[in-house]
Amino acid sequence: MLLGHNSLAFQRVGGVACASLTFILSLYLVYVVDQADFVVIQVGAWEAPFGISLVADRFSAVMVAVSSFMGAAVAVYALGEIDDVRLRKFFFPLYLVLIFGVNGAFLTGDLFNLYVWFEVMLIASFVLISMGGGKGELEGGLKYVVLNLLSSIMFLAGAGIIYGQTGTLNMADIARTLSMTPDAGWVTSSSMLLLVSFGLKAGIFPFFFWLPASYHTPPSTVSAIFAGLLTKVGVYALFRAYTLMFVPIFPQVQPLILVLAVLTMVTGVFGAASHFDMRRILSFHIVSQIGYMILGLAFMTPLALAAAIFYLVHHIIVKTNLFLVSGMVVRLKGSCDLAKVGGLLKSAPWLALLFFIPAFSLGGIPPLSGFWAKFAMVKAGLQIESWIAVTAALLVGVLTLFSMTKIWAEAFWKEQPADVDAQPLRNPAGHFAYMVVPVAVLAVSTILIGLFGEPLFSFSERAAAQLLNPQEYISAVLQSQVEVLP
Amino acid sequence: MEGLIAVLVGVLFATGTYCLLRRSIVKLVIGVILISHGANLLVFTSGGLLAGRPALVPSDGTVPPAPFGDPLPQAMVLTAIVIGFGLTAFLLALVTRAYEAVGDDDINAFRNTDT
Numbered sequence: 001m002l003l004g005h006n007s008l009a010f011q012r013v014g015g016v017a018c019a020s021l022t023f024i025l026s027l028y029l030v031y032v033v034d035q036a037d038f039v040v041i042q043v044g045a046w047e048a049p050f051g052i053s054l055v056a057d058r059f060s061a062v063m064v065a066v067s068s069f070m071g072a073a074v075a076v077y078a079l080g081e082i083d084d085v086r087l088r089k090f091f092f093p094l095y096l097v098l099i100f101g102v103n104g105a106f107l108t109g110d111l112f113n114l115y116v117w118f119e120v121m122l123i124a125s126f127v128l129i130s131m132g133g134g135k136g137e138l139e140g141g142l143k144y145v146v147l148n149l150l151s152s153i154m155f156l157a158g159a160g161i162i163y164g165q166t167g168t169l170n171m172a173d174i175a176r177t178l179s180m181t182p183d184a185g186w187v188t189s190s191s192m193l194l195l196v197s198f199g200l201k202a203g204i205f206p207f208f209f210w211l212p213a214s215y216h217t218p219p220s221t222v223s224a225i226f227a228g229l230l231t232k233v234g235v236y237a238l239f240r241a242y243t244l245m246f247v248p249i250f251p252q253v254q255p256l257i258l259v260l261a262v263l264t265m266v267t268g269v270f271g272a273a274s275h276f277d278m279r280r281i282l283s284f285h286i287v288s289q290i291g292y293m294i295l296g297l298a299f300m301t302p303l304a305l306a307a308a309i310f311y312l313v314h315h316i317i318v319k320t321n322l323f324l325v326s327g328m329v330v331r332l333k334g335s336c337d338l339a340k341v342g343g344l345l346k347s348a349p350w351l352a353l354l355f356f357i358p359a360f361s362l363g364g365i366p367p368l369s370g371f372w373a374k375f376a377m378v379k380a381g382l383q384i385e386s387w388i389a390v391t392a393a394l395l396v397g398v399l400t401l402f403s404m405t406k407i408w409a410e411a412f413w414k415e416q417p418a419d420v421d422a423q424p425l426r427n428p429a430g431h432f433a434y435m436v437v438p439v440a441v442l443a444v445s446t447i448l449i450g451l452f453g454e455p456l457f458s459f460s461e462r463a464a465a466q467l468l469n470p471q472e473y474i475s476a477v478l479q480s481q482v483e484v485l486p
Numbered sequence: 487m488e489g490l491i492a493v494l495v496g497v498l499f500a501t502g503t504y505c506l507l508r509r510s511i512v513k514l515v516i517g518v519i520l521i522s523h524g525a526n527l528l529v530f531t532s533g534g535l536l537a538g539r540p541a542l543v544p545s546d547g548t549v550p551p552a553p554f555g556d557p558l559p560q561a562m563v564l565t566a567i568v569i570g571f572g573l574t575a576f577l578l579a580l581v582t583r584a585y586e587a588v589g590d591d592d593i594n595a596f597r598n599t600d601t
Binding site (some may be wrong): 112119123138146149160 | 506514521522525526528529530531532533556558562566569572577580581583584587588596
């Protein structure tokens with residue numbers, strides 16, 4: 001990809017082909033993992049816990065599959081939005097490195113290796129977010145870069161402390177060693193460092209400020225893939241840490257995570273309600289939805305974890321889709337500030353439909369996918385009688401619906417404001433169909449998950465059962481045979 | 487020796503945090519650099535410090551003579567230093583461009599994308 005930078009056609013074809021190939025392979029991985037429970041590779045044939053293990057359980061596999069799905073869909077969308085200048089600055093190679101880093105983070109079974117994958121992902125995302133060189137992009141990019149660097153440094157410090165105490169970096173081996181050490185003091189300190197670090201990346205309550213300050217600045221293609229994937233890697237890492245490594249101290253951390261989850265939901269949705277620009281509203285909704293997922297972790301029951309995994313899949317698809325739609329609004333109207341656009345229902349009724357589906361799925365209207373995710377989460381909360389969290393979850397659901405209705409009423413229903421001259425973007429990069437097709441595919445998959453969600457939900461339940469039984473993971477990793485090729 | 491380095495790590499983190507809280511974006515970069523060095527030293531020290539005991543296997547044995555220094559933290563720190571170096575270079579370039587675009591190195595001028 002780097003070699004052919006003079007041929008933009010080669011860049012385009014290669015980018016989409018690689019992303020699609022990843023998606024197909026990831027589906028195969030899901031199939032294999034569902035048959036075999038675990039797929040473990042010891043890199044370089046060094047036996048665990050000495051070498052680096054790559055581990056896929058059901059949770060990892062489904063995350064890889066859905067993120068590769070987004071990778072393929074957004075790559076097609078990029079054909080329609082990313083201009084030649086960005087393509088010449090290696091947009092597609094960086095984009096593929098980003099997907100590579102995300103998938104690596106989902107699959108690694110080694111703590112330090114996870115740090116390295118985070119860095120791979122971050123370096124690519126740093127360049128992607130500040131690539132355009134506009135004032136807003138540089139400013140948002142600077143905030144994004146500095147806070148994510150700090151989070152990585154804290155992760156490194158936490159990993160160092162854990163290594164100093166356990167003498168291992170293999171997550172399964174760390175879990176085994178920690179379950180045998182009763183001294184909880186230093187475990188808690190290092191687990192808090194990791195909580196802050198992953199929390200910063202996931203955008204949970206006190207650490208989310210970089211997210212709405214930066215996600216609306218780059219082109220929609222870039223914000224869509226960031227919104228879909230990057231924060232979810234933080235959520236994934238939190239799940240991995242607290243269902244595997246820090247199981248012994250989880251009862252002490254649980255109240256803290258519960259409070260953080262509720263505050264994340266509430267502050268995120270209030271932030272969204274106060275904004276009037278489509279992409280800023282959507283950025284704040286990421287924060288609020290992250291709260292729901294962390295809530296599943298805080299409940300820590302089989303149903304709650306299954307609901308959280310289902311929620312992750314639903315959220316990645318829907319949120320990516322909404323950001324892509326906002327990019328189409330920009331293309332048609334030159335802006336996505338709700339005060340400046342309007343009348344889209346008349347001028348582009350099909351776009352209204354494409355917005356309607358993910359937006360009301362996000363709000364939790366049956367029979368779309370968001371309804372089942374929220375329903376399962378609330379039911380899990382009722383089962384363990386966590387009334388405040390359930391109340392907050394329902395209230396946030398209503399407010400989410402409110403701000404989706406706001407976008408609907410302002411951008412689609414209202415007449416185009418007479419004093420604002422809204423023109424389609426001049427010199428669009430590629431054909432509009434490239435943008436419509438992925439959005440339509442994602443919308444259809446939202447409906448499919450809503451109507452025929454049973455296989456996905458039972459898969460989530462099996463994945464949750466695996467998460468709740470870390471012993472299986474540990475023995476799968478530590479006892480896997482090293483195959484030496486002849 | 488460990489105690490001394492532990493104090494040094496603390497000092498690095500403290501000065502780094504102080505720099506981060508200043509209003510100039512150049513000091514922001516310096517703060518990030520200091521904190522990342524602090525974290526590198528922390529990882530390095532966490533493996534235990536032993537002077538003059540490399541983990542080298544003698545020609546007639548299969549394991550290095552105990553006690554030997556743990557080589558893994560050094561490998562990790564090396565990785566972390568390289569990553570930190572690359573990121574710092576990128577951050578410096580970004581700060582230069584952002585300074586040119588915004589025209590001020592005061593953090594207060596960087597509030598356009600917040601609200």
